[in-house]
Amino acid sequence: MNKKLLLLPGDGIGPEIITEVRKLISWINDHTDLTIETEEDYFGGAAIDAYGVPLRDETLAAARKSDAILMGAVGGPKWDNVAYDIRPEAGLLKIRKQLDLFANLRPAIVFDALIDASSLKPEIVKGLDILIVRELTGGVYFGEPRGIEDLGDGERRGVNTQVYTTSEIRRVGKVAFEIARKRQGKVTSCEKANVMESGKLWREEITRLHAESYSDVTLEHMYADNAAMQLCRRPSQFDVIVTDNLFGDILSDEAAMLTGSLGMLPSAALGAPDSPGLYEPVHGSAPDIAGQGIANPLATILSFAMLLKYSFNSVALGEQIEAAVQAVLAQGLRTADIMTEGCQKVTTVEMGDAVIKELAA
């Protein structure tokens, strides 16, 4: 089987952690039926520096021709002052929107070996495994009208538009229900239907979709503010959370932080079945440690494992990589960000090598 993969290392620690995935790809090409052809391009800040824009049309064209995209990390203080619409983030929003990657899958998993890294008590987070399905191409991120208007006399007015349609809600709802069926069978849908009509529509459409096609799944509705509370209070009550772009941004980051293992968490952004998925670690570009060879490559390696499962139809291989990651953690190997007493501190490269060694074992 031949698959095309576009690598977008991006900024900060991005290039270093993508290097570790390149080693995995070589290993796969040498040892399995799967052959992965890679292409690579600048993205984000690196692309601004090279070409003046965070995402070139050529990159987008290459993305469309790929079976999947793996991204390292995007942005950094270096580009904080460039104009609003050519910032690294603008590239991220553009690629999501252009490829119609409407479903962002954000797992929040507590790794047994890392449970002490959580700020929460171990008995509250032990075994935690939540999946947040965040709508990624709609809502206030993209709604029109938007902008800043000058009203004169020093007064300005900033506007954004939160908007959702029936079909936007249904398609991301379907993703959540389908995944819940393969998990614990529970979906919690979050909005502010008590104060926002777009949230009311969200609630009604999710309710209808559930009644039509997914009544075997347990559906619960929760206001987003309450969800932010419940994630802190008793996170184990959640299986799959489905929510909009903005609430999803906040709740998925909160959920990720519950685990204490931000450096460990992968993510996927999926569109229509025949379009390429985009995978990236949840953590940022960490410019403060870039170039030192100490970044944790595991979130990117786990993002690549998700990619194998969801986009390359290589579920067994993806699970093999996940098991290898668990194994190196169990051996006590730790990059600096997850280091604790009694463990062995390793570099980015050593961690990548350890995963390969486990795979080969």
Place this chain on the structure above:
Amino acid sequence: MNKKLLLLPGDGIGPEIITEVRKLISWINDHTDLTIETEEDYFGGAAIDAYGVPLRDETLAAARKSDAILMGAVGGPKWDNVAYDIRPEAGLLKIRKQLDLFANLRPAIVFDALIDASSLKPEIVKGLDILIVRELTGGVYFGEPRGIEDLGDGERRGVNTQVYTTSEIRRVGKVAFEIARKRQGKVTSCEKANVMESGKLWREEITRLHAESYSDVTLEHMYADNAAMQLCRRPSQFDVIVTDNLFGDILSDEAAMLTGSLGMLPSAALGAPDSPGLYEPVHGSAPDIAGQGIANPLATILSFAMLLKYSFNSVALGEQIEAAVQAVLAQGLRTADIMTEGCQKVTTVEMGDAVIKELAA
């Protein structure tokens, strides 16, 4: 000194917990220079049942003539299916907007005696004292256009508008900076300036206000998703957080839950200096335990203490009540919601009596 107080007990446990404040008022009227005249009315679900609307014009008129308003709790499943704009929440939004209560003060305090109630490790939350200043009369809660449009063929479109002006941002920013001066001198302003122009305006205006008048206060900007993370990771980094209506709704609930003491947290909603402030506990109407006499009155008693300080200019008296609450906790008295082994379980009435006894001591 004579002050006018409007009591709005509201729904669920609201009437029971307001009863305990009435005892405090009698005590104050009997033992201090302050004379509090009370008026009382239905609000929320109770007002829907009595008058068909959650907030009557008469109630609003009484509110305007008062020096402050104390609310119990609002809403409950009983009114979940009434029409959108006459729901109990609609009354809450209307009173905030009509009285122009633009600054919502939401303290998140960890009480030493209750530290084990937090889901977070004690070393992370010990001594926690954050104040969230949430903008309360603008943003997506009130922006126009809004509504649900029928597009035909089963397709609908839900719209809300996020909007902020320079003056809306500045006035709530001022409240935050002024309060920070009396606290640790740090303000963290939260938005999504990286994806929303309204957030970009927010950041610019807060930055300008700071440079103009508050450069003695430390100002930090943080994206709302990162704030949701940092609240979980290292909440003690925050002193005052200032943010918009929607982010404030979510972040203040998350912060409240960090403390593990939702039943203990007060709140204030303030407008222009000469307009009445509105005070209410953070917790809801808890219909499941209403009428059993077991609800925790302390959040409402602490809301009343805030009221004395902010609206009746009786700072010493407010502090006396806060000290009395600390004292009854130190004695080991607990309502069911905060009960732990080795403590003494008391009813709503017993808790109220214990606070009075401390005051009188």
